[in-house]
Amino acid sequence: MNKEYQFIDVSLHGSVGVVALNRPKVLNAINRPMVTEIVTVIEEFDRNEQVKVIVLCGNGRAFAAGADIDEMAEANAIELELLNQFTEWDRIAWVKKPIIGAVQGFALGGGFELALCCDILFAAHDAEFGFPEISLGVMPGAGGTQRLTKLMGKSKAMEWLLTGDRMSANEALHYGVINRVIAKELLLEETMKFANKIAKQAPLSLRLIKESVLKAVDYSLYEGMQYERKNFYLLFASKDQKEGMQAFIEKRKPNFEGE
Structure with missing residues (x-):
C-alpha cells in the first residue's frame, strides 16, 4: 500500500486492511474527495485476496465531526441532483468483506452515516453520535434516516433525527447502534484484535454470511430464508467447507484458503 492519499491513511496489517480518516485539524470533516478515496481503497481491499477484514477509523480526536459545510453552503438543488454525490456512498454497501468501525470522539452528520456503513461498530467511552443536520435546515442524505431507523x-430514530441531539456511546450501545464500548486508549487495539479473530474464519463464509444478514434487513422472513438457504448450499461447493469439516473430524484447526 505505497500509494499516497490526501485525506486518508491506508495500511495493511496481515489480513486486516485499515483506512484511517486523516483531516485531524478539522476533526476529519468529510468532503467529496475524501469519500472518493475511502470508497476507492475499500474496494481495492475487497479485491485483494490477502485482506479478509477492513477496519475504518479516524486519526486525531474524532472519527468524523460531519460533512464539510463549506463545500455545500452555496449549492443548489439542481447542482446536487446532477452531481448525485451519494452514489459513491452506495458502493460501500456493495463491499463483500466485513467492515469494522472504530469511533472515538465525534461521529456526527456524514461521520455518523459513514460509521453506519460499517457492519460492526466499536466506540470509545467518549464517542458521541448524532445528526445535527436539522439545525442547518437540511437532513441526512447518505442513508442516515434509513440506517438509523432500521437499527x-x-x-x-425520529427523536434523534428531529432534535439533532447527541447520543452517547452508552446510549448507542443500548439502542443497538454499536456493538461495544471500549476504553479510548484500547479502542484500536481491541478493534484490531477482533478484526484478526474474524480474519481467521473461512473467507467465503464471511462473505455469504454478511450478504445474508444484509438481505435480512430488507427482505421478508420467507425471502431472507430462501436467500440464506442458497448461500448455505453454495458453500458446499468450496474447498474450505471440506477442509473445515475434515479438520473438525480430525480434531485440528482448519486451514482456510478462501476457495
Missing part, C-alpha cells in the same frame, strides 16, 4: 426503530 433502532421508527420512534427512537
